[in-house]
Amino acid sequence: MLTFIGLGLCDEYDVSVRGLEAIHRADAVFLEVYTSVLTGTTFERLEEYYGKKITPLYREDVELHPEPILDAAAAGEAVFLTAGDSMVATTHADIRIRAAERGIATRIIHGASITTAVCGLSGLQNYRFGKSVSVPFPHGKWFPMTPIEVITENLSHNLHTLVFLDIQKDKERYMKISEAVDLLEEQASRTGAKIPLYVGVARAGSEDPAVHAGDADEMRNFDFGTPLHILIVPGTLHDIELEYLRRFAGLC
């Protein structure tokens, strides 16, 4: 059996009781560490609290060489842990399909996801979000324009855009809101687009999340603190959304 378990958003205490019991019963515990991270804890604290030795998984372990995970799941109870919810803004559907092809039973135990946490923190209504997009760190001459294209398309339908920020786990590099805003403003200047308002969210799920709304300069000057960071580009705000951002996100 292969059980995908979402660990939630901050630290070792965010896993559900159902998820924790499955971890305790597991013969093999894997933790995917490249699509998102629990910044409120450490690998060692997770091992201690869960009472298990954990094998970290990098992109190539999951996408190119998943055999050890599948072998463990064929031989006994294996759990595949991810920060957030396992199948949201990740590519883990592929490994579930591979498991099914080998006749291995699978299931999912869900965790809180950043995609829903942003709605509570910002007050932006989840049914008003269009397609989401990621901003990658540019390298060399590679400067993808997809983020501004998606944002522009969503704005034309008056939809909000959730903008995931890049993680380079091997370098312990997490994109900050100010860096993402610089990249988006550069893209906008190349296409002639305008982004009138951003909402930035940092450390969702922790005791001290930061939420702040404003234009590009406001975002660059506000200190969001330590990662993880994420951005929303809202469409036209409904009255309640506007009031919520004024009260809880410092919107002037």
Ligand SMILES: C[S@@+](CC[C@H](N)C(=O)[O-])C[C@H]1O[C@@H](n2cnc3c(N)ncnc32)[C@H](O)[C@@H]1O
């Ligand atoms: C590719 S998404 C993976 C989402 C995850 N599967 C989930 O359900 O929450 C990871 C990105 O979401 C954002 N993110 C994830 N957790 C966050 C948190 N607790 N606070 C702020 N942003 C977060 C960051 O931009 C991060 O790079």
